Amino acid sequence: MDFGLSQDQVLLKxxxxxxxxxxxxxxxxxxxxESDRGHDPDLWAGLAELGVAGLHVPAAHGGxxxxxxxxxxxxxxxxxxxxxxPFLACALxxxxxxxxxxxxxxxxxxxxxxxxxxxxxFALGEDGDEWDAGRLATRARNGKxxxxxxxxxxxxxxxxLVVAAQDDDGPGLWIVERAASGVTVAGLQSxxxxxxxxxxxLADAPGTKIASGRTAIDRARDAGLVLLAADAYGGSRRCVDxxxxxxxxxxxxxxxxxxxxxxxxxxxxxxxxxxPALSLWWxxxxxxxxxxxxxxxxAALAKAHLTDLYDRTVRTTTELHGGIGFTWxxxxxxxxxxAVFDRAFLGEANYHRQRAADLAGW
Amino acid sequence: MNLAYSAEYEEFRAEVRRxxxxxxxxxxxxxxxxxxxxxxxxxxxxxxxxxxAFRLQAIERGYLYxxxxxxxxxxxxxxxPLKAAIIGEEFRRAHAPHEIMGQGxxxxxxxxxxxxxxxxxxxxxxxxxxxxxxWCQGYSxxxxxxxxASLRTRAVLEGDSWVVNGQKIWTSSAREADWMFxxxxxxxxxxxxxxxxxxxxDMKTPGLDVRPLRQMTGDADFNEVFLENVRVPAANIxxxxxxxxxxxxSTLKHERALIGGSHLTRRTFDGLVxxxxxxxxxxxxxxxxxxxxxxxxxxxxxxxxxxxxGYRLLTMxxxxxxxxxxxxxxxxxxxxxxxxxxxxxxxxxxxxxMLAPGEPNAPAMGxxxxxxxxxxxxxxxxxxxxxxxxxxxxxxxxxxxxxxx
Numbered sequence: 001m002d003f004g005l006s007q008d009q010v011l012l013k014x015x016x017x018x019x020x021x022x023x024x025x026x027x028x029x030x031x032x033x034e035s036d037r038g039h040d041p042d043l044w045a046g047l048a049e050l051g052v053a054g055l056h057v058p059a060a061h062g063g064x065x066x067x068x069x070x071x072x073x074x075x076x077x078x079x080x081x082x083x084x085x086p087f088l089a090c091a092l093x094x095x096x097x098x099x100x101x102x103x104x105x106x107x108x109x110x111x112x113x114x115x116x117x118x119x120x121x122f123a124l125g126e127d128g129d130e131w132d133a134g135r136l137a138t139r140a141r142n143g144k145x146x147x148x149x150x151x152x153x154x155x156x157x158x159x160x161l162v163v164a165a166q167d168d169d170g171p172g173l174w175i176v177e178r179a180a181s182g183v184t185v186a187g188l189q190s191x192x193x194x195x196x197x198x199x200x201x202l203a204d205a206p207g208t209k210i211a212s213g214r215t216a217i218d219r220a221r222d223a224g225l226v227l228l229a230a231d232a233y234g235g236s237r238r239c240v241d242x243x244x245x246x247x248x249x250x251x252x253x254x255x256x257x258x259x260x261x262x263x264x265x266x267x268x269x270x271x272x273x274x275x276p277a278l279s280l281w282w283x284x285x286x287x288x289x290x291x292x293x294x295x296x297x298x299a300a301l302a303k304a305h306l307t308d309l310y311d312r313t314v315r316t317t318t319e320l321h322g323g324i325g326f327t328w329x330x331x332x333x334x335x336x337x338x339a340v341f342d343r344a345f346l347g348e349a350n351y352h353r354q355r356a357a358d359l360a361g362w
Numbered sequence: 363m364n365l366a367y368s369a370e371y372e373e374f375r376a377e378v379r380r381x382x383x384x385x386x387x388x389x390x391x392x393x394x395x396x397x398x399x400x401x402x403x404x405x406x407x408x409x410x411x412x413x414x415a416f417r418l419q420a421i422e423r424g425y426l427y428x429x430x431x432x433x434x435x436x437x438x439x440x441x442x443p444l445k446a447a448i449i450g451e452e453f454r455r456a457h458a459p460h461e462i463m464g465q466g467x468x469x470x471x472x473x474x475x476x477x478x479x480x481x482x483x484x485x486x487x488x489x490x491x492x493x494x495x496x497w498c499q500g501y502s503x504x505x506x507x508x509x510x511a512s513l514r515t516r517a518v519l520e521g522d523s524w525v526v527n528g529q530k531i532w533t534s535s536a537r538e539a540d541w542m543f544x545x546x547x548x549x550x551x552x553x554x555x556x557x558x559x560x561x562x563x564d565m566k567t568p569g570l571d572v573r574p575l576r577q578m579t580g581d582a583d584f585n586e587v588f589l590e591n592v593r594v595p596a597a598n599i600x601x602x603x604x605x606x607x608x609x610x611x612s613t614l615k616h617e618r619a620l621i622g623g624s625h626l627t628r629r630t631f632d633g634l635v636x637x638x639x640x641x642x643x644x645x646x647x648x649x650x651x652x653x654x655x656x657x658x659x660x661x662x663x664x665x666x667x668x669x670x671x672g673y674r675l676l677t678m679x680x681x682x683x684x685x686x687x688x689x690x691x692x693x694x695x696x697x698x699x700x701x702x703x704x705x706x707x708x709x710x711x712x713x714x715x716m717l718a719p720g721e722p723n724a725p726a727m728g729x730x731x732x733x734x735x736x737x738x739x740x741x742x743x744x745x746x747x748x749x750x751x752x753x754x755x756x757x758x759x760x761x762x763x764x765x766x767x
Contacts, residue, residue, distance in 0.1 A: 001366065001367045001371065001444055001673070001677070002677050003363060003673035003677045004681065006363070240759075244761065247761060248760075248761070248762075259764075261748075264755035264756070264761050265748065268694075268752070269751065271691060272691040272698075272751075273664075276664075276667040276668050276688075278671075279667055280663060280666055280670055282670065283670045298666075301663045301666065305667065308660075353660060
């Protein structure tokens with residue numbers, strides 16, 4: 001019985017945190033998020049060198065062969081630092097290929113991903129806030145895909161998209177190369193400038209089928225839900241951390257504002273809900289690999305709970321900063337925006353709570 | 363991360379189960395209304411001979427009062443939070459009496475072990491552990507609630523006795539208790555925290571008057587205790603004069619200190635789900651209402667977070683890591699959750715939530731209304747919510763201390 005991190009996991013977190021503190025302070029976050037593609041190949045190469053890109057990739061394909069919990073710990077650190085780039089997109093692509101069980105696809109794509117040379121993304125959601133694998137409009141016929149994926153993270157820089165679609169056998173997964181014919185990628189202005197979104201149009205685009213049925217799609221989605229929860233937790237802790245520091249130095253009425261009970265109690269309420277929530281997403285990540293019959297529901301619970309808390313945290317901590325927190329110059333809005341993405345991507349909290357109620361048999 | 367117990371611990375679990383199957387029969391279990399009432403005698407129940415005999419066997423085997431030395435009636439085991447957790451799980455499963463809850467074993471015994479004289483330890487601890495001496499806590503006063511150190515009940519040494527005058531309030535179990543451990547002011551000239559002493563007072567002493575205090579539920583689970591020239595032997599002080607504040611702070615250093623009571627909240631929540639399935643709102647089961655479903659899932663997420671936080675705290679304890687803030691938030695987190703669960707139960711009960719306990723048509727005899735009120739009681743008791751927030755903000759987050767002029 002050991003519900004805690006291993007020494008390797010603690011080391012992984014520390015290594016990523018130190019690297020991002022020195023290589024990706026918010027000045028660089030801003031430079032990347034204001035760039036054309038919202039992606040800095042040098043930063044991504046540096047993270048890949050630490051092993052961040054290939055944590056989930058099996059050792060046989062050049063990765064570390066670790067579990068979703070390890071990937072989630074990295075997501076927490078990237079959330080803490082508000083790191084821009086295709087980490088989540090790649091992690092979803094990896095999870096989808098692993099869930100498909102397709103060996104050829106794994107051998108073809110994963111070694112490059114682990115080296116940081118290949119970027120993947122995952123195209124699930126469709127118009128009408130549709131994230132359900134059973135209700136997709138994108139169709140595959142004779143190895144060609146047609147349809148619209150309006151909100152795909154980092155499609156513009158991806159080498160390949162893992163696309164959820166339907167054919168005559170029902171839902172499944174296909175790999176579509178971004179450079180293939182019939183693939184149109186249009187960049188979008190995204191609220192969270194650290195996670196870019198593109199609209200993808202498929203018109204008879206050639207794809208390789210890697211999975212039949214919805215299981216692999218759901219598994220990839222569940223991995224994404226856990227990673228969003230971890231990102232939300234890391235970001236929330238950072239916002240609290242920034243606000244505590246600010247409350248100790250900002251003086252009004254002749255004392256640090258952190259001496260006022262109103263301020264103390266708002267912060268105390270936040271961490272009182274946040275701190276135990278860490279255990280919820282840890283459990284969800286652990287369940288993904290070890291307690292399969294609880295994995296899907298816990299991923300839904302963790303995503304809904306943590307992203308709700310993230311919203312509350314960015315809202316409260318911005319308010320506690322006062323006017324400075326509302327400026328472009330101050331960094332807090334970077335996380336505020338990130339919380340908007342974490343909440344909406346793969347479906348909002350309410351949707352996942354309704355799913356969790358259904359999954360409980362209520 | 364590994365949620366399974368190792369073979370060594372599974373062997374220990376099997377041993378505990380064997381012990382329970384041999385010493386606590388299903389008939390014994392059936393006599394206990396629930397695992398909790400079996401373990402709890404704070405409400406004035408008396409540990410009967412069968413229960414006491416069982417507890418003695420369990421102590422002999424090293425399962426109960428593991429932090430208390432054998433010579434004082436404990437089982438003196440090497441601290442092992444995982445074994446303690448297994449014992450708790452198995453005893454609950456068997457509906458077998460665990461350690462007596464209440465303020466004697468949980469507060470007075472650790473205090474005596476750390477600060478008591480040999481004579482005090484010999485006299486009090488063994489009988490307290492078996493429920494033969496029952497205790498109440500004389501801390502709060504009408505003018506000293508959150509600011510406990512401002513208490514004014516005073517004790518003056520006259521010859522070989524302390525003469526105590528004053529009033530205590532919110533005293534649970536005072537009517538059933540044999541003894542009270544109390545904080546009193548003995549050094550009026552000293553700064554407030556340094557003027558307090560810790561006394562043990564026999565409840566049968568002349569001049570001590572217990573009056574029931576009726577709380578908002580209509581019942582009287584608390585009391586006021588009036589002390590008028592109550593004479594307490596000078597030897598009944600624990601620690602030195604003026605050190606009572608420090609003595610009272612001696613924390614529970616043993617292995618159970620960190621293990622929360624989320625199994626009780628789990629039971630309440632499971633009861634709420636059953637209620638929502640059984641009761642109809644406007645012609646359909648409450649559980650089919652989308653808002654009710656959403657709220658249930660939201661509450662369950664918080665409950666699960668607290669349950670898994672229990673695993674995390676247990677692991678920290680087993681690794682001898684300082685849980686810091688993670689332990690400080692648990693009282694506020696669990697009591698706030700308890701309140702929200704009770705509130706949803708009231709909504710699920712619907713119109714009949716307006717019916718008082720005892721009204722035949724009230725669901726579950728109106729217990730949900732009482733539970734709703736009690737969920738506020740526990741939010742206030744033992745350090746009200748805002749005091750908890752101060753603790754989290756000051757000790758957990760390092761924000762400036764409050765009330766320092």
